[in-house]
Amino acid sequence: MKLQAAGKASKWYVYQKIVIVFILFLLPLISMNIWLNYKGMSVTKSAILNSSQAGASFYSKQLDKELYFIRNLQLQLINDKDLQKLSFRGSLLEDYEEVELIDQVRDRLSTLMASSEYVVNSGVYVESVAKTISMSSGVTGTPNDEMMQITSLLKITPKPSFYLSGNRIFLIESANNNSIVTYIEISRPMLLQALNEIAKLYPESEVLLGSKEFGTMLTTAKQTDESTEILKLTDEENANPDRPQIKKAHGVNYFITRSNVGSLHLSMIMYVNQNELTRPLSQFITWFYTLFIIAIIVMILYSFSVNVMIHRPLSKLVKAFHMIETDNLNITIESKTKDEFHYVFNSFNKMARRLKNSIEENYEQKIALQHSQLKQLQSQINPHFLYNSFFNIYMMCKVGDADSAAELSQRLGSYYQYITRSGADEVPFYKEYRHALDYCDIQCIRFSNRVSFAYDEETEIPPSITVPRLIIQPIVENVFEHAFEDGMMEGKVFISTEYGEGKLRVSVEDNGNLATDEMIGQLSGKLAVDSKTIENTGLINVNNRLRLKYGPESGLTVTRSRHGGLKIDLIIILESMKEAAACTDC
Structure with a gap:
């Protein structure tokens, strides 16, 4: 019975999938909890802020109402019939009648002072009798200091809602072309006390009374710079006086409420550290x-x-x-x-x-069989050019070319010493490469008048790399036997090496003109076939040995050379052997 798992392959482990699914199920609950908590805190915070706004607004309206009451009393005083009579008939009144009217005006001033704790002094100036009637200085003739101070304030234009003289605050009203002037001095300490009462609504809160024109008139803060900064923030464009604001001053976020005191054309501003308001939410x-x-x-x-x-x-x-x-x-x-x-x-x-x-x-x-196959393949390399080499030595001796004969004998001895010696099946790559170059030297000495070769040094290839014996020389031998058999006079062989990332490549090229495209295609087809039998052909022999040793990705490839002839690449993939060894050690 065949069991088949449906679905595409995934890079995720089962463990990761389980954890991700658990988190995906848990995230909505956590997200809802976060949303509910923030929503609840937001509602609670809004309720606290609205409560503070309502408290500050209530106290500001109470203060405004009190000051409007004082103003109304002042306006009633200036329209009092006794005061008007004193003004119109002052110079015609007899002394007794004048004193009686002055006493009645004083009674009205006394009633005005008793009506509010914010009034510290009230008075009236009557030009017709050239006197001021004041609750602090009594009835005095003019000019006097009090009247001169009030007269100097009347010169201010346009007429303000209140007048400042140093730290003193006055409400001044006049009638009949300033022939009657009433003035009321508002208690600065009482105003500050009222602001302090409002500031007690919340810990670390402060209250100020001021405007853009007059700046900060009164403040409960010990540092006036702080109040000045808050006042500037509330005077910014598009600032809504009926809506609370949260502004940063001196690195602290303040909750600011602003209420208008219409009787004085001022703003009462309460500001408190936002953290203090939201402390219960912590x-x-x-x-x-x-x-x-x-x-x-x-x-x-x-x-x-x-x-x-x-x-x-x-x-x-x-x-x-x-x-x-x-x-x-x-x-x-x-x-x-x-x-x-x-x-x-x-x-x-x-x-x-x-x-x-x-x-x-x-x-x-199986291992024994493979080893015997390698031995058999290696033994099939036939040094058939031995007889021709001896004949070349004989001819060189006959013509008296002793140097060439000696060099050819030395190269030939080195060549046969390498291929006939016993020992390991693998040799260092540089020795195998040197043996192929010795073969080229022998051939070039034999055909010095028409064949030469060029090669790259294998300096970049690690000396520790070993390869099977006699894998490069058959490739070079194939070039000399088949590429130049038509007797061309300027034949040349090019040998190069390349190594990187566990891949070794040896390229052998020639400039012969006998390799046709059809022949190259047929040879490539033979090399691509995974043959299990022992081949007599040198190139197929080497190809089988490499594949048997290093795997199917190794072997020989045949292409057209850039020099016009045949190019054979010998490829050995060494990385696979390293990985296999590493896995075996695990």
């Missing part, structure tokens, strides 16, 4: 962050438990299968639990033992 914020941290801890503990119970056993099993893929069967998975994984691990161990027993029965025979 406990809820602490609990919120505590619950959030607990949720994070729960997710971490859940992820850790899934990792221990599921991911780690699965990872062991997957690693074991990877090791089996590298033909490493000396592996046993230990199980300390008695769950489902215990059964899976035991079944895997039994399967690995059975595979190992089955492979061991055939492995040694």
